[in-house]
Amino acid sequence: MTRLFLLNRTQGRLGAEERAVLDDACEQVRELPARHILVRAGERVHTSTLLLDGFICRYMDDNAGARQLVAIHVPGDFVDLHGFPLQTLEHDVAAMGPVTIASWSHETLVRITEGRPHLTRMLWYATLLDAAIHREWIFRLGRLGAEGRLAHLICELYVRLEAVGLTRDGRFTLPLKQADLAEACGLTNVHINRVLRSIREQGIMTFRSGEVVVHDMARLRKLGEFEPSYLYIDPQ
Amino acid sequence: MTRLFLLNRTQGRLGAEERAVLDDACEQVRELPARHILVRAGERVHTSTLLLDGFICRYMDDNAGARQLVAIHVPGDFVDLHGFPLQTLEHDVAAMGPVTIASWSHETLVRITEGRPHLTRMLWYATLLDAAIHREWIFRLGRLGAEGRLAHLICELYVRLEAVGLTRDGRFTLPLKQADLAEACGLTNVHINRVLRSIREQGIMTFRSGEVVVHDMARLRKLGEFEPSYLYIDPQ
DNA sequence: CGCCAATTTGACGAACTTCAAGGGTTGTGG
DNA sequence: CCACAACCCTTGAAGTTCGTCAAATTGGCG
Numbered sequence: 001m002t003r004l005f006l007l008n009r010t011q012g013r014l015g016a017e018e019r020a021v022l023d024d025a026c027e028q029v030r031e032l033p034a035r036h037i038l039v040r041a042g043e044r045v046h047t048s049t050l051l052l053d054g055f056i057c058r059y060m061d062d063n064a065g066a067r068q069l070v071a072i073h074v075p076g077d078f079v080d081l082h083g084f085p086l087q088t089l090e091h092d093v094a095a096m097g098p099v100t101i102a103s104w105s106h107e108t109l110v111r112i113t114e115g116r117p118h119l120t121r122m123l124w125y126a127t128l129l130d131a132a133i134h135r136e137w138i139f140r141l142g143r144l145g146a147e148g149r150l151a152h153l154i155c156e157l158y159v160r161l162e163a164v165g166l167t168r169d170g171r172f173t174l175p176l177k178q179a180d181l182a183e184a185c186g187l188t189n190v191h192i193n194r195v196l197r198s199i200r201e202q203g204i205m206t207f208r209s210g211e212v213v214v215h216d217m218a219r220l221r222k223l224g225e226f227e228p229s230y231l232y233i234d235p236q
Numbered sequence: 237m238t239r240l241f242l243l244n245r246t247q248g249r250l251g252a253e254e255r256a257v258l259d260d261a262c263e264q265v266r267e268l269p270a271r272h273i274l275v276r277a278g279e280r281v282h283t284s285t286l287l288l289d290g291f292i293c294r295y296m297d298d299n300a301g302a303r304q305l306v307a308i309h310v311p312g313d314f315v316d317l318h319g320f321p322l323q324t325l326e327h328d329v330a331a332m333g334p335v336t337i338a339s340w341s342h343e344t345l346v347r348i349t350e351g352r353p354h355l356t357r358m359l360w361y362a363t364l365l366d367a368a369i370h371r372e373w374i375f376r377l378g379r380l381g382a383e384g385r386l387a388h389l390i391c392e393l394y395v396r397l398e399a400v401g402l403t404r405d406g407r408f409t410l411p412l413k414q415a416d417l418a419e420a421c422g423l424t425n426v427h428i429n430r431v432l433r434s435i436r437e438q439g440i441m442t443f444r445s446g447e448v449v450v451h452d453m454a455r456l457r458k459l460g461e462f463e464p465s466y467l468y469i470d471p472q
Numbered sequence: 473c474g475c476c477a478a479t480t481t482g483a484c485g486a487a488c489t490t491c492a493a494g495g496g497t498t499g500t501g502g
Numbered sequence: 503c504c505a506c507a508a509c510c511c512t513t514g515a516a517g518t519t520c521g522t523c524a525a526a527t528t529g530g531c532g
Binding site: 011012042058060062063066068070071082083086087091095110113114115116117119121124126127129130131132134135136137141142143144183185186200201225229230232 | 246260271278292294296298299302304306308318322323324326327346350352353356357358360363366367368370371372373374375378379380421422446447459465466468
């Protein structure tokens with residue numbers, strides 16, 4: 001159940017007892033269809049969710065109804081653990097493709113963390129990895145042009161998926177539309193389309209029907225000014 | 237010492253004993269000059285810092301040396317509590333003007349949080365407020381134009397400073413240069429200058445020699461599509 | 473096949489950057 | 503007290519990037 005949680009993270013070492021406690025306390029495993037909304041902004045949150053399979057995003061809408069993704073979660077991410085201390089979230093949480101999730105009620109989390117300060121810090125740590133990724137997204141949007149933003153995002157997803165064993169020779173599944181990438185990169189879908197074409201024609205990366213194929217990781221990283229230390233992943 | 241910490245936050249209620257423990261455990265109070273760098277990216281962090289007075293920012297640099305601010309901290313913020321679970325930070329932390337800070341070593345934080353799960357959650361909560369602010373910055377950069385970005389940032393700072401009693405009738409001190417605002421908004425300093433002029437000439441807000449005067453908060457909020465729920469501040 | 477959603481392309485305009493120069497303010501040393 | 507330097511702010515002109523609008527094409531699925 002929690003096999004992928006904190007896998008290969010530098011500071012994330014769960015003891016066997018801690019992992020067992022977490023596994024045993026899990027209350028529900030569910031599958032949800034694509035585009036299912038798990039949490040709406042402002043609602044009281046009573047459970048937290050570990051993503052087992054698939055992709056989940058968090059997003060906010062502007063006044064014109066345009067959407068900004070503020071996070072993309074991959075398997076092994078404890079998606080809305082932020083809701084545990086915060087009680088409500090200020091954004092929506094939704095499945096991108098079909099997903100499998102496990103969930104814990106907040107009372108259970110209180111119970112299993114009482115008297116387990118190290119386990120508590122590990123859960124805390126998991127939410128701070130999200131915060132570190134948020135900061136990098138700020139950097140991406142504030143300092144990179146359109147090609148750089150896309151390249152940086154793809155590099156990030158590649159490294160995060162690699163850490164949980166979901167890449168193979170430069171490829172990974174990414175069940176998104178071009179419009180989703182645009183919403184993550186702060187661009188229009190017309191422009192992300194042009195950027196995808198440009199990066200494909202340069203022989204760097206291809207994105208087609210929900211699959212990313214990286215042809216030249218070195219150039220992709222350079223284009224996105226990507227430096228993965230913020231992901232706190234163990235050097236192999 | 238910790239008087240401003242979590243002041244007026246919806247989920248942040250420190251008990252008297254918890255506050256006393258935190259106060260007593262504080263190891264150092266220091267003043268630092270403007271532009272002093274507290275933490276450099278990649279360095280091991282051994283202490284965490286509560287900001288008592290002044291402003292502190294976190295930033296990252298792109299390959300061309302241009303800076304992106306990823307956070308601005310106001311008094312009452314536990315600035316680098318993220319470094320406690322993470323051990324290293326992936327960005328620099330620096331004073332904007334002269335500041336006064338209090339600090340706790342990580343060993344001390346481990347000691348006082350053992351056996352105090354509620355205090356631990358309150359510290360955790362404080363870091364998740366930062367994460368919520370990060371997400372709003374992603375939204376700001378991804379979905380707003382230049383005027384909106386500036387307006388949104390000023391609104392945010394106003395509300396955060398108001399929560400700790402540092403505004404008076406539409407004014408607050410903000411010891412920043414125009415270039416700092418530009419680095420926070422992902423704009424050039426030439427353009428932030430034009431935006432400042434435009435917003436000033438519309439009678440909405442003035443920023444001059446380190447002081448913000450908001451003339452028309454309603455229009456400023458509208459311009460920045462600002463909705464303060466993400467700051468988790470108690471309705472007065 | 474035919475429909476609908478997603479992608480692709482073109483033409484044009486708006487927003488922001490870049491480059492360059494001028495003006496104001498502050499602090500410092502003669 | 504003045505002169506000067508350093509830094510910051512301001513403005514203009516020209517160029518680039520990206521958005522908008524509109525239309526055509528592709529691809530999946532009943």
